[in-house]
Amino acid sequence: MAAQLHLSVPLPIRASLSSSHRPRMAASTTSLPGRKLRAAVIGGGPAGSSAAEALASGGVETFLFERAPSGAKPCGGAIPLCMLDEFQIPYHLIDRRVTRMRIFSPSNLEVDFGKTLLPHEFIAMLRREVLDSFLRSRAESCGATLIPSLVTDLEVPASENSPYVVHYIAGEGSRRKEKLSVDVVVGADGANSRVAKAIGAGDYEYAIAFQERIKLPDEKMRYYEDLAEMYIGNDVSPDFYGWVFPKCDHVAVGTGTIRAKRDIKLYQRAIRERTRPKISGGKVIKVEAHPIPEHPRPVRVRGRVALVGDAAGYVTKCSGEGIYFAAKSGRMCGEGIVRASEGGMRTVGEGDLRREYLKEWDGKYAATFKVLDMLQSVFYGSDAAREALVELCDDEYVQRMSFESYLYKRLAKGNRWEDVKMLFNTIGSLMRCRIVGRKSEVLSF
Template sequence: MAAQTLSPLHRPLHHLKPKTVGTQTLTAKLKCSRIIITSKIRAAVIGGGPAGSSAAEALATGGIETFLFERSPEAAKPCGGAIPLCMLDEFSIPHHLIDRRVTHMKIISPSNLTVDFGKTLKSHEFIPMLRREVLDNFLRLRAERLGANLIKALVTRIDVPTTNNSPYIIHYILNNTQNTLAVDVIVGADGANSRVAKAIKAGTYRCAIAFQERIKLPDGKMAYYENLAEMYIGNDVSPDFYAWVFPKCDHVAVGTGTVCSKENIKTLQRGIRARVNSKIRGGTIIKVEAHPIPEHPRPIRVRNRVALVGDAAGYVTKCSGEGIYFAAKSGRMCGEAIVRASESGNRMISEEDLKREYLRKWDDEYITTFRFLDLLQKVFYGSNAGREALVELCGNEYVQRMTFESYLYKKLADGNRWEDLKMVMNTIGSLIRCNVVGREMDEFDKRILAQI
């Protein structure tokens, strides 16, 4: 649509001095006492991880003028780095970005009962392991190449409009200089401590903390983790989650996470190092990382013309702590929703548009999965007895196949009703043998039977 001339009176918050980002001048330009702006809507995405980059790519390719803010492109979030196999094709991720192809995963109980959790993988199946700094950079630069304006700057404040069609004003620091940008729509992809969420009063949520050390091992010991990932559970490594050893390109990531004992995170980290001491002895710590991880969705994920995605929205699953796929998926869904609702940027959108086109579709597809995994975590991660029962169940090949098919392809695996019933009975038997009883077990029983 052609540019139009508006008096500052019509959209007073657009009457801003134009700013230059790198070599690119923003669309708004002063002309005498009047302002020329494009009549298409303008979107800002705050945060350049998988969620933000995927949202920016969807917006830009959908014809919307898009600005992607990332304060620290070189930084990497502490993360195991595992993604489901289907994400490679769904998000066109080149295979050369993969550090390791994990085909064996061991889960180790508090008593050191060990189960190989990869027996049912097919010959072409594996769990891709990537470094976040590599994946995030690839997605971010692709969004820029496809039309998003990448701004390497710190967003300091967001002014929320008081009228329906007035713009949001983003304040940011670029090259030690204060700048502003007026936009019509904002996608908040700025993590657990989201500034966007605070600006729209989206409410709070509980956060876990993930702590991780990257350890470079001697060649002989690194060979052990060639295609192997390990999960350790027990009160010594986490009272409500698990610890991990995940292989990267030339090192392993050794870490843990917890909600209820965040102040003791370093003690728990010493616990996982003690459990794997013989396997990592002689290694050198090359990086130490810590980061908050949301435990459940925020009370508000859409307000007016602002939507939250990824960690900012609280899209991290219980039990597994998986967040990369759901971050990228929510970002893409949100970006595509804005394109649809705005008719490729040609009409202003509303809160109802975002709820209908993004939030309801997301909840319809994924909210049941999140709630079910929340229940599993309460049942199995609440005590060492429950953890022993979990590892015992993981030895069952049917459980492994159903788990891996659901994880690798992000769709409900085709099960067998008789095998499903046996799985329920085996679960109950394991819980009884490990002395796990109470309301959690009863609720687990009801939920599982309802799926059959």
């Protein structure tokens, strides 16, 4: 299949493509006589595969570039229930159905999150190598052409009528240089995005996350049958949390930090220390580390290039969750291009990408990201605040509201009286724990 691609195809695009001020899609696009709109999707993670699937299903000629189809993205692999339905992910791909999330405070106070879950509800734990390869294959079966290759450069045209040229080294482990001309580009190449650099999209603050996959003896693995753990405290991270997420026959144990990246290995040692009785005797089978974006990039659309997933910076700050948002933004962008190009029949411009993708995305998620940003700064600021967070998590109303928003990605319907109670509880917990925090600081001198 890849043989047909080893050539640079000139694309005679005559229309003026990138004016962000044009009012309507039909006015800013031009028909493509005799051929379909051609899109390159760079990166075959959840964002890229979902974009490629939407594009190919909608009639756009789609090329999906992935440098390591047999690799595994460093990731905890926890996804919300709604993703299984929305993205039709078969249940047999799930390693574990977690119904209890045990949270440990800095002083090791523990609370089980999950009391309010209904019998069919759970957090799905998957291995990324399994999920990603499924999503990529589905994009292929919808008509996308997978090109296993490292993209080395994206040539941005000097004229707005000319094609973008994707330069790549074809095949895993090969040195053969190739190029492909396309009309539109989706940058889904993760946190170190080359596409973002090529279009001058600017930088974002990021956390570095470290994770070890540890194979446990069967009797120890039984403890994690349907249980995941979160550890918070200055020992495991000054601004993130440590986790133990169960997989088929191993656990993923990791932590992250934004402020103190150089100390990440110290924090990893601390999370191992805190979990020692439960993971001792285990064998480390994989060690991995990767950046996690902290906020969206200054630019997410430029010309006929759109960034999605981690490349755009769509990870929630409080939880470090990005898989669902990657897949969702990829799909939203792909569908937006299909709409604007009328099924691949017309060219698209920057205005179309802004209107059909960015506006939709921001309308749906900007507020959610802001709220989670705020929660992180309130609750991850100090050990005292973290104690307050864990104390609050014991409340059933807090659990129901948090789980509903996480599992279904919608704001749970609240109860006014309970909301007021929750507000007072929050203030009470913060005040109590700040006092506890001060006392313990005094005592430690």
